[in-house]
Amino acid sequence: MNRKNIITALLLCLVVNLHAEDYQYQYFSKKGEKDKYVPFSDYIPQIRLHYQTVPHYLEDYYLLYGMKQYYNENSLRKNIARLKMALRCKFRHPSVALVKVETEQEYLKYRNLMFMHINMLIMRNYLTIASRYDKRNVYFFNWDYAKEISESLDIAERYYSEAVPYWATAKEYAEKASKIKITTDLGFIETERKNILTGDIDFGKIITGYKSGLITKKQKLADLMSTYQKK
DSSP: OOHHHHHHHHHHHHHHHHTTHHHHHHGGOOOOOOOEEEEEEESOOHHHHHHSSOOOOOHHHHHHOOOOOOOOOOHHHHHHHHHHHHHHHHOGEEEEEEESSOSHHHHHHHHHHHHHHHHHHHHHHHHHHHHHHHHSSGGGGGGGGGHHHHHHHHHHHHHHHHHHHHHHHHHHHHHHHHHOOOOSSSHHHHHHHHHHHTTTTOOOHHHHHHHHHHHHHHHEEEEEHHHSSOO
């Protein structure tokens, strides 16, 4: 009998649980229940939750930028899209900037450095995409696929050209930031600015070299096609 009673009691408990109400979903439908059961999220204004979860400012989109160890072209395009969106957004309030900002001059330099750095990142991502279509060397046995390789080099040239305006803009912001004789806490970005001004980094020359290399490779491919197709 004891065993039957225990089984009956367990079955009754299961039935009760099946018909129990979850107040997290039901309290809105009953008068007075909301005052009795208020979830913690109700104490946080919805607008604050929205601004914490959806990017609104330049820094928010910048923080979405990331490079995986194993990345593909889609990852690079996503980064470019996010960084371009960042350039169209306003900056955060100075009190919540990425580094400590105490004066208007610091905030001005901070903004110039961020613009410079984001333009540099966009340029680098375009160059990385271009490198996926570029070919380091052209060999005599490449004549079989000379047409396809030449088309790939055309795509590489387009992406190299896309990178050029962002390099020019990055240089402009580096010069603007350098006129403000203050050092911010953006350490590696300050170093990047210095290297641009001193010429230690000159992507203008690098991109020009890449594009002239494409011309040489295309000519070599054209020569291979004309030579081996006659045989």
